[in-house]
Amino acid sequence: MLPAIQRFCDWLQGTCFSVGLQTRTWVVPALQSVHIVAIAALIGASLAYSLHVLGFSARDQPTPSVAARHLPIVWGALPVLLVSGALLVAAEPARSLLNPVFAIKMGLLLIASALTLYPQLSARRSPAFWERKPLLKGLAGSTLALWVGVIVAGRLIAYVEAL
Amino acid sequence: MTIDEALQALYDSAIGAAMRENELWFPLIETVHVLALTVVVGSIAVLDLRLLGLASRGRPVSKIVSDVLPVTWSSFALAVVSGVFLFASNAVAYAHNAAMQGKLIALALLGLNAAVFHRFVGRRLSEWEGESKPPRPARVAGATSIGLWLAVIVFGRWIGFTINDVAAEDAVDPIAALQALPDWSGLWTPLREEGKSAFGQGEPTWTPQAQVQFDALKAAEKSGVPRNIYIDCLPEGMPSYVIMTLNAQEFLFTPGRVTILGEFDGNRLRRIYTDGRGHPTDPDPTFNGHSIGHWEGDVLVVDTIGLLPQNFLPLGQALGLPNNGDMHIVEHIRPIGPDQLRFELEITAPKMLAKPWLVTRTFTRLPDRGAEIVEASCRQGDFIPGKDASGNDVWLPIAHDQGGAPLPTGS
Numbered sequence: 001m002l003p004a005i006q007r008f009c010d011w012l013q014g015t016c017f018s019v020g021l022q023t024r025t026w027v028v029p030a031l032q033s034v035h036i037v038a039i040a041a042l043i044g045a046s047l048a049y050s051l052h053v054l055g056f057s058a059r060d061q062p063t064p065s066v067a068a069r070h071l072p073i074v075w076g077a078l079p080v081l082l083v084s085g086a087l088l089v090a091a092e093p094a095r096s097l098l099n100p101v102f103a104i105k106m107g108l109l110l111i112a113s114a115l116t117l118y119p120q121l122s123a124r125r126s127p128a129f130w131e132r133k134p135l136l137k138g139l140a141g142s143t144l145a146l147w148v149g150v151i152v153a154g155r156l157i158a159y160v161e162a163l
Numbered sequence: 164m165t166i167d168e169a170l171q172a173l174y175d176s177a178i179g180a181a182m183r184e185n186e187l188w189f190p191l192i193e194t195v196h197v198l199a200l201t202v203v204v205g206s207i208a209v210l211d212l213r214l215l216g217l218a219s220r221g222r223p224v225s226k227i228v229s230d231v232l233p234v235t236w237s238s239f240a241l242a243v244v245s246g247v248f249l250f251a252s253n254a255v256a257y258a259h260n261a262a263m264q265g266k267l268i269a270l271a272l273l274g275l276n277a278a279v280f281h282r283f284v285g286r287r288l289s290e291w292e293g294e295s296k297p298p299r300p301a302r303v304a305g306a307t308s309i310g311l312w313l314a315v316i317v318f319g320r321w322i323g324f325t326i327n328d329v330a331a332e333d334a335v336d337p338i339a340a341l342q343a344l345p346d347w348s349g350l351w352t353p354l355r356e357e358g359k360s361a362f363g364q365g366e367p368t369w370t371p372q373a374q375v376q377f378d379a380l381k382a383a384e385k386s387g388v389p390r391n392i393y394i395d396c397l398p399e400g401m402p403s404y405v406i407m408t409l410n411a412q413e414f415l416f417t418p419g420r421v422t423i424l425g426e427f428d429g430n431r432l433r434r435i436y437t438d439g440r441g442h443p444t445d446p447d448p449t450f451n452g453h454s455i456g457h458w459e460g461d462v463l464v465v466d467t468i469g470l471l472p473q474n475f476l477p478l479g480q481a482l483g484l485p486n487n488g489d490m491h492i493v494e495h496i497r498p499i500g501p502d503q504l505r506f507e508l509e510i511t512a513p514k515m516l517a518k519p520w521l522v523t524r525t526f527t528r529l530p531d532r533g534a535e536i537v538e539a540s541c542r543q544g545d546f547i548p549g550k551d552a553s554g555n556d557v558w559l560p561i562a563h564d565q566g567g568a569p570l571p572t573g574s
Contacts, residue, residue, distance in 0.1 A: 025324070028324070029320050029321050029323070029324045030317075032320050033316055033317040033320045033321075036197070036200075036201065036316050036320060037204070037313060037316055039201045039205075040200070040201040040202075040203075040204035040205040040208065040316070041204075041205055041208065042205070043198075043201045043202055043205045044201070044202065044204065044205015044206045044207075044208055044209060045205065045209075047202060047205060047206060047234060048206070048209055048230065048231065051230075051234065057229075057230045057231075057233075057234075058226070058230045060226070061222070069218065069219055070209075148198060151194070151197060151198050151201065152194050152198065155190070155193060155194040155197050156190055156194060158190070159190040
């Protein structure tokens with residue numbers, strides 16, 4: 001598996017596209033800036049929803065309306081994150097693809113996305129889902145923790161040596 | 164205290180030192196900083212978008228404020244504290260970084276924007292907060308806030324990509340650093356009067372056993388049968404290189420190094436590393452040892468170890484004992500006039516000296532700056548130019564009598 005990823009990194013790094021990204025020094029910081037802005041949008045929206053569900057803010061609002069206000073932001077930010085993230089990988093393939101912290105980040109990302117999606121899909125099938133407070137609280141708390149984990153892992157990619 | 168001095172003090176502080184020395188602190192605190200920053204921006208954006216009338220339009224502004232501002236302010240405090248820690252790690256370089264300056268200006272403008280908003284539009288909040296589209300000044304404040312926060316993020320991310328370049332720019336150019344050094348060009352010759360005695364410093368304090376040997380040497384010298392100590396054409400080595408030599412020296416300043424060139428082949432050169440390196444842990448002993456140095460103003464301070472145990476502790480051409488090992492020499496090479504350099508040596512030799520020996524030697528600069536060092540080779544005097552059987556130019560050994568004196572060559 002690892003040799004295959006290494007070969008892929010070598011190939012990707014040599015493509016015209018990757019070389020183009022590598023040789024323009026403003027590209028990586030610009031992409032990282034876009035990436036962080038999108039993370040801010042995501043974590044802000046996720047936080048607003050989670051704090052409400054956990055009973056800390058907007059307690060006078062019904063949960064469906066808070067969810068309708070904030071969760072779409074998460075789904076708006078995620079494509080931006082995926083595109084800017086993919087471009088960052090293309091610019092420096094080995095830095096991420098061969099980095100164990102990157103793998104951890106992707107794992108946490110998948111779980112966090114699934115846990116964000118789950119209440120929305122369930123509520124679409126049955127609005128009564130919004131009444132299952134303990135489950136919603138558990139989901140909100142763990143989703144928030146997972147997003148924090150994604151951010152922490154993301155920053156630490158820069159400090160952990162690729163294999 | 165200038166700003167740079169204050170920044171340097173922050174750099175030298177316990178926080179700054181810990182941030183540089185502990186490998187984990189910087190990445191972890193930076194992660195906290197990024198996390199706090201995303202929460203600040205992500206939460207304040209909720210309010211800004213409401214002020215712009217783009218989101219949460221059905222909810223009064225004051226409700227949004229109480230929803231998000233506690234989160235914004237607490238994470239902002241975390242971002243500031245973690246930011247100060249990061250800043251302390253390299254305070255001077257960060258302060259001189261253009262992206263850092265841009266980020267701080269953007270933060271100051273954000274404070275101004277908030278103050279203006281509260282002073283004017285915010286005072287009449289109850290009049291308009293229910294409107295789905297707030298009045299123009301509120302919309303401007305929201306847009307300004309979003310724009311400035313984006314600038315904070317972009318500038319902040321740019322710091323990481325420019326700080327090393329800036330550090331390199333700010334670091335002293337090694338060639339330019341040479342310009343700051345004193346002018347020690349020309350040839351420096353030792354004062355003979357000093358060279359003939361213990362340089363007016365008195366004799367070293369020998370160990371009792373060494374004192375017995377030294378007294379015997381002195382008696383031999385007085386009785387007219389001195390035992391010369393530099394008779395074998397081996398290099399004199401430190402400290403004789405400085406305190407006993409009769410030959411000129413010259414200094415070469417190159418980046419990270421001072422080289423002293425001696426005139427006589429046995430004293431040909433000393434390398435003094437001024438690039439901040441330390442001594443090797445287990446140096447191979449040599450005649451001139453391993454020297455590291457640094458500048459204290461116009462004074463070059465040199466620390467030398469790794470000297471051969473056979474090197475003499477000399478008080479004259481026929482008066483000296485070997486150091487027998489573990490010798491350590493600290494020199495202050497100090498200008499004491501426009502054309503005078505004084506070498507101040509503190510010689511520690513525990514095998515022979517009961518306490519460190521303080522000794523100085525003064526060198527004067529030849530007025531003729533064009534003077535050149537003469538090539539001199541110790542063993543050249545044992546040979547005479549001649550021809551071999553094929554007529555080639557070769558060195559022919561000079562015959563010596565039984566007492567070691569050269570015999571006439573006949574030419």
